[in-house]
Amino acid sequence: MNWINAIIQGVLVGGLYAMYATGLSVSFGVMRLVNLAHGDLAVGSAFIASTFCLATGLSPFLAIFVVLPLSALVGIGLQVAVFNRVVGVDPSYQIVATFGLSIAIQNVLLQQYAANPRALNIGDFGNRSLKLVGDDVVIGLFPLSRFVVAVLVLVLLSLFIGRTRIGRAFRATSDDPDIARLMGVNIRSIYAVAFAIAITTVALAGIFNGMQTQFSAADGPALLIYAFESVIIGGLGSLWGTLCGGIILGIAQTIGAEIDPGWKQLIGHLVFLIVLLVRPMGIFGKDELR
Amino acid sequence: MSLLEVRNLSAGYGQFQALFDISLNLNEGAAIAVIGANGAGKSTLLKSIAGVVDVIFGEIIFDGESIVNLQPHERLNRGIALVPEGRRIFRSLTVDENLSIGAYSRRQGVWNRELVYEVFPMLAKLTDRRADKLSGGEQQALAIGRALMSNPRLLLLDEVSLGLAPIIVKKLYEILPRIRATGCSLIYVEQDTNQALSASEYAYCLLEGRVSLEGKPADLSREQIASAYFGIGVNK
Numbered sequence: 001m002n003w004i005n006a007i008i009q010g011v012l013v014g015g016l017y018a019m020y021a022t023g024l025s026v027s028f029g030v031m032r033l034v035n036l037a038h039g040d041l042a043v044g045s046a047f048i049a050s051t052f053c054l055a056t057g058l059s060p061f062l063a064i065f066v067v068l069p070l071s072a073l074v075g076i077g078l079q080v081a082v083f084n085r086v087v088g089v090d091p092s093y094q095i096v097a098t099f100g101l102s103i104a105i106q107n108v109l110l111q112q113y114a115a116n117p118r119a120l121n122i123g124d125f126g127n128r129s130l131k132l133v134g135d136d137v138v139i140g141l142f143p144l145s146r147f148v149v150a151v152l153v154l155v156l157l158s159l160f161i162g163r164t165r166i167g168r169a170f171r172a173t174s175d176d177p178d179i180a181r182l183m184g185v186n187i188r189s190i191y192a193v194a195f196a197i198a199i200t201t202v203a204l205a206g207i208f209n210g211m212q213t214q215f216s217a218a219d220g221p222a223l224l225i226y227a228f229e230s231v232i233i234g235g236l237g238s239l240w241g242t243l244c245g246g247i248i249l250g251i252a253q254t255i256g257a258e259i260d261p262g263w264k265q266l267i268g269h270l271v272f273l274i275v276l277l278v279r280p281m282g283i284f285g286k287d288e289l290r
Numbered sequence: 291m292s293l294l295e296v297r298n299l300s301a302g303y304g305q306f307q308a309l310f311d312i313s314l315n316l317n318e319g320a321a322i323a324v325i326g327a328n329g330a331g332k333s334t335l336l337k338s339i340a341g342v343v344d345v346i347f348g349e350i351i352f353d354g355e356s357i358v359n360l361q362p363h364e365r366l367n368r369g370i371a372l373v374p375e376g377r378r379i380f381r382s383l384t385v386d387e388n389l390s391i392g393a394y395s396r397r398q399g400v401w402n403r404e405l406v407y408e409v410f411p412m413l414a415k416l417t418d419r420r421a422d423k424l425s426g427g428e429q430q431a432l433a434i435g436r437a438l439m440s441n442p443r444l445l446l447l448d449e450v451s452l453g454l455a456p457i458i459v460k461k462l463y464e465i466l467p468r469i470r471a472t473g474c475s476l477i478y479v480e481q482d483t484n485q486a487l488s489a490s491e492y493a494y495c496l497l498e499g500r501v502s503l504e505g506k507p508a509d510l511s512r513e514q515i516a517s518a519y520f521g522i523g524v525n526k
Binding site for chain 2: 165168169171172174175176178179180181182183184185186
């Protein structure tokens with residue numbers, strides 16, 4: 001039964017990884033932008049949520065409703081101030097700009113919150129669980145709801161991209177930004193919307209992460225790795241692929257931990273490398289957004 | 291009444307200047323041809339009118355106003371649509387979605403999905419097909435239909451005949467009078483001179499980024515055109 005438990009936990013953690021990765025998938029899919037500050041933005045959001053909770057005494061779940069609109073604004077601001085200047089030019093500028101942003105965010109967080117880890121306290125909810133098959137299979141209520149939210153976010157995003165006017169413009173811009181501009185699409189505002197979505201989803205992931213484990217100012221790059229691995233395993237630019245990638249990574253890690261607690265990260269990275277070797281374009285790989 | 295006037299235009303890409311001192315005029319409702327060899331600057335000229343190439347010097351007046359400083363989408367909103375060289379349809383989108391993007395500007399006019407499908411019957415049965423699964427001729431029809439969805443006053447057609455079978459080219463050119471009948475002016479850019487000249491009232495020939503010959507197609511002799519096109523021969 002331990003194995004079944006491990007797989008179920010892996011799937012549920014995978015939902016969180018997918019949420020980390022969604023923003024990367026969207027920003028790469030729409031504007032071919034790789035944002036190295038992605039993980040730091042997640043950590044930053046968790047700190048802001050924590051500040052909000054300490055100041056008001058309200059639940060972290062309410063903080064979500066404050067932090068997400070704020071992150072959408074931050075996303076638009078960053079796009080206008082920084083990323084519009086590096087989209088569509090030599091990719092090395094993107095690396096420098098987003099790596100710089102990553103360092104800046106980490107240091108602002110260190111300055112502001114020191115190196116002490118924090119956590120978002122969700123009280124009793126974090127300990128509740130469902131017991132199935134005569135108490136042998138245990139599913140944490142919080143990981144389960146987090147997974148459901150992750151899937152819901154992906155469903156909404158997929159409907160948005162697949163069915164709406166702006167979503168169509170997203171895909172057209174992804175196919176051919178120059179021609180999209182010629183068709184009357186203001187690609188800068190498309191980029192701003194895309195980035196707002198990217199930051200909002202990663203902020204949500206950051207808060208959910210903080211509800212389960214401690215986080216500190218320097219955690220961003222490690223989260224970025226999980227996000228990257230999920231995107232690459234699933235295939236660049238495919239939202240459902242990203243969910244699958246997250247789940248595969250999650251299962252690999254929990255199975256690794258089941259074999260030997262020290263192997264959790266190792267097995268995750270190995271599975272990632274194997275996918276990269278066997279199927280470099282990822283499991284659902286296409287070079288477009290769907 | 292002049293719809294488009296290009297005055298002493300110089301334009302290029304970064305350090306590379308592709309157009310030198312180009313002037314041309316297009317009256318409302320007219321069709322003109324821009325011919326020339328590969329690399330003469332024809333596509334650059336259309337792209338500078340559409341707004342995706344940097345203008346170094348000169349003026350582009352559309353409907354009485356300078357548009358040199360407008361973004362491509364702002365020019366589209368005023369009624370300038372480009373059918374780009376190589377078709378450049380959105381390949382991951384369906385035929386129907388490509389047309390929807392064409393209508394993104396929400397400019398009002400006679401053109402809509404139904405009319406595009408009526409004019410290009412070959413597209414009507416492919417509405418839900420991904421655009422990269424279309425044949426070359428179908429993609430070209432889609433590229434023209436997509437541009438028409440913005441209800442342009444000026445349609446810029448870049449190398450419509452490129453890479454297509456003569457019979458398909460003939461079919462596409464047969465449709466152009468219907469487009470003009472809606473009051474839309476046209477600029478054809480072609481390497482295939484006969485097709486373009488027969489469909490237009492006035493022609494410009496470009497050579498190495500400069501206008502080497504202009505006139506009504508009927509007044510231009512084959513020798514003149516050959517000389518202006520290749521930069522060799524009698525007039526040199």
